[in-house]
Structures are given as structure tokens and as C-alpha cells.
Amino acid sequence: MNTLSELTNLPVWQAVALAIGFPVVLLIINELVNSLERRGNPLAKSLRTLRNLVLPALALLLFAYWILELPSQSSALRWIETVFWVALLYVLLGFVNNIVFGMGRQKSLGERVPKLFRDLAQALLVAIGAMVIYSKVWGMEIQGALTALGLGSIVIGLALQEPLGNIVSGLMLLLERPLNVGDWVTVDGVTGKVTEINWRSVHIETPTREIRVVPNVSLYKGAFSNLSRPTPERTEVVDMGFSYDDPPSKVKELLVDLLLSTPGVKKDPGPLVRTVNYADFSIIYRMIFTVEKQETLGATRDLVMTRIWYMARREGLTIPFPIQMEYKPGEDPGKPQKTTSQWLNDQPRFKASLQPSDLADLQIREYTEGELMHSPDKPFKGGALILRGEVSLLCTSDEGHELVVSKLGTGECFGDTLTAGSSSDAITLRAEDDVTVLWLPTDQMDQLLSRSTSLSSEVGDAIELRRLAVQAIKRHRKGQSIPSE
Secondary structure (H helix, E strand, O other): HHHHHHHHHHOHHHHHHHHHHHHHHHHHHHHHHHHHHHHHHHOHHHHHHHHHHHHHHHHHHHHHHHHHHOOOHHHHHHHHHHHHHHHHHHHHHHHHHHHHHHOOOOOHHHHHOOHHHHHHHHHHHHHHHHHHHHHHHHHHOOOHHHHHHHHHHHHHHHHHHHHHOOOOOOHHHHHHHOOHHHHHEEEOOOOEEEEOOOOOOOEEOOOOOEEEEEEEHHHHHHHOOEEEOOOOOOOEEEEEEEOOOOHHHHHHHHHHHHHHHHOOOOOOOEEEEEEEEEEEEEEEEEEEEEOOOOOHHHHHHHHHHHHHHHHHHHOOOOOOOOOOOOOOOOOOOOOOOOOOHHHHHOOOOHOOOHHHHHHOOOOOEEEOOEEEEEEOOOOOOOOEEEEOOEEEEEEEEOOOOEEEEEEEEOOOOEEEHHHHHHHHHOOOEOOOEEEEEEOOOHHHHHHHHHHHHHHHHHHHHHHHHHHHHHHHHHHHHOOOOOOOO
16 A cells, blocks of 8 residues: 555656647647638637647646656746746737637728737737736746846847837837738839738838838838829829821820720729820820729730720821831841732732722721720721721620620621611620721722622621621520521
């Protein structure tokens, strides 16, 4: 009995419990962390900290208390106990932070309260808790701890002036709120999106996928532009030069129509075009248009600049530029553009219907992908023969949905006769890629059709088939049966 009693008093059972219990608890927490990470639960981070900090400190504390049987007044035991309680306090505050700011509907609250403010509040609470733990574990007065902390803070403040300056600047930015995560800003000529505001700096992601790190003190002391304030809408200004031979009223009207028809350009406020300068080689026009947000500005500007070239080509406008080229003997100055006669050689049937007087009125017009070539609001004037590319023939249902009637390809004709008939059959033509057409004025087109019976019959049949196709598609959308032909 005495032997059994002595065996029971030895720390064997505690050692066995610690040796088996600690790995089992670690295994359970590991599985829980993996499960929460797969579901994207923010509590996984706090559980990972619990596993990496609190559990080892607790195991070390139990080992010193049970196995080593260190006295309660031992400095080593007090240090271990202090580390354990501080780590536990840090983890508990992390749990509260994740529950309040990171779960479910609370995520929006986390977006409104910056991470820097939450980190500072958590650090302050940990410091206060550490002083309380210091007082309880070591049996010291808190006033003494505050005195030591004050002296230490002076030394640390002198040694870390620049990092502390960034922290204070971050706090001032936090109070003034001139920018938030997700805002687009321009700093020192660099434009990008704010992805993080931390203790030391602001991280800005540029359109080239680079991270620009700007110290908080630079933002606080310097000047920067917030492109997301007061609204996310952005107004862009583009200057463009056209020849002195192009009438300014015509140029401005065409540019306004181009901006209004470009996807991404807002109708309210509407785009503006102003004549701003008479330069050496051209008249400068300023286009002012608005887009929904900074993210769409680049694509919309690219679309506007691309369509200007096609518009200028088909409307006979000139975009002049000073150029000087020198060719050596025998050098080819470049591949010449395809002439009207060369295009007509690819369409022998249409060419056979023309007379020499018609050639003077023929023009080559080009469109880019997505441009409207004909619509009820802006009909195509004259007749056209598609030389290259594909054109979609569209109509609008009674519910306002866009319906594709058919596709027009090389060798097919269209023109202002497409709008004949009831307004409900009005259609739209849209370029699906780069499209080149041969254009003829309305009077000459009518004369051409009157001279060529076969061509007139083909065009008339095509127009009637398109009209019937529009009606059939609309009836099909309403659930009606399409009559057999």
C-alpha cells in the first residue's frame, strides 16, 4: 500500500496525461483549422494562433508545474505563466475581432472600420491586459509598470522616430478618411487602386499589376488625388486634331455622335466637343466624356480612339501630322491602298451593272467592330455593297430585347430602302468585325437598280426576306407559330 501511494504521488500520471493529451488536442485543432480554411471562415486564423502560441505555452506551464514542480515564487514559472496569459489574451481578442468584423454580414462593418484602427485597438487592449497580468503574476504595483513603460517608451520613441511617424500619420489619415481600401488614387504620378492600409504604409495596385508601397507620412505630408471621390465616375479629356479643310461644325457633330454611340460613355452627363486651338498642322478639338468608374476608363478610351480612325476615313476627314520620309533609289515606299476599281474586280456582277459615270460617285467606307452602320434613329443614306467583313442584321422585340435576324456577308447589299415599311419592322445593322463597303448615293443607287432588272429583283427579294424574317422572329418570341413558306 505504501508503494502504491508513493507511485500515485509521483508526477507519472500527469506526465502520461500531458504526453497523450497534448498531441490529441493538437490533432483535433488541426482538423478544425483545415475545415474552417476550406470554408473560408476567418476563425481559422485565430485557431491557428491558438495552436501555435497558447497550446505550447500551456503545455510548458503544466510541465513546469506538474513535472518539474517548480515553486510558485520561481521566476521561471512566473515568466512561463506571463507568456501563457498574454498569448491567451491575444488569441481571445483575435476571436472577438474575427467574429465582429469578419463573419457574414459583419464583413461590411469590417470594411467601414479600417484594419489599422482595429490593429491599434487590439494592441492597446493587449498592453492593458499585459499590465494587469504583470501585476497579478509578479505581485507588483501597476504604477511601477507604468513608470517602466513610460521610460521604455521614451527610449523606443527616440530610436524609432521614422516608423512611429508613419504610425502617427496613419492615425491621422484614419481620422480624416481621405481614402479607403478600394479607392483609386494618383500619388507621385502613379495611378492605382488602394489594396491595403497598414501601420507603416499604403499599398497601391497599379494597372500593370505592380504594388506601389507609399509610406503613410508621405501621403499625410504630400498631395495626392482620390479618383473615387466625390463619386466613382470619371471624366476624361481627349484632344484630337483635324485638317483645316474640315469644317469645324461637321467635325464636332461627328465626334459627338461617335461618343454617344460608344459603349461605356455615359449619356448623363452627355459628352461635349469644343474647338480649343489652331495649331501648326491642324485644328485641335477637345472631347470631354464621362465613364462609370476608373476601371472602365482605359477600355472606353481605347474604343473611342479606335472608332475615330474609321469615322474619319468614311467621312473624308483628315487627321494631319508632320512627317518626313526619305527613300533610297529602288526602295518601295509602302504597299498602296486598294483602289475602288480593284475592289470592283472582286465583284464582277455588280461591276457589270455600272456605267462609267457611276464610278465618280463610288466611295470606300470602313467600319470597326461594334459600330452601328444603320439604325432607326440614324439611317444609312444611299446604297452599299459589302466588300469585306460581316454585318449583323438586328431588330428589337416589343419587350425591348435585341434579336439577331441574320448575318450579311461579302457581296450583299443594304441601304436606306431597309427602313421601308412599318416602323415595327425597323432594323439595325452592326459591324461584327472590320467591315469595308462600297457606297453609292441614293439617286445613283436608284438609277442603277432601274437599269439592271436582275439586280433590282435580287435586292427587292433580299429586302422582302429580311422583313419577313423580322416578323417571324418577333412572332416566335411571343410564342406564336411561324407560318411555313
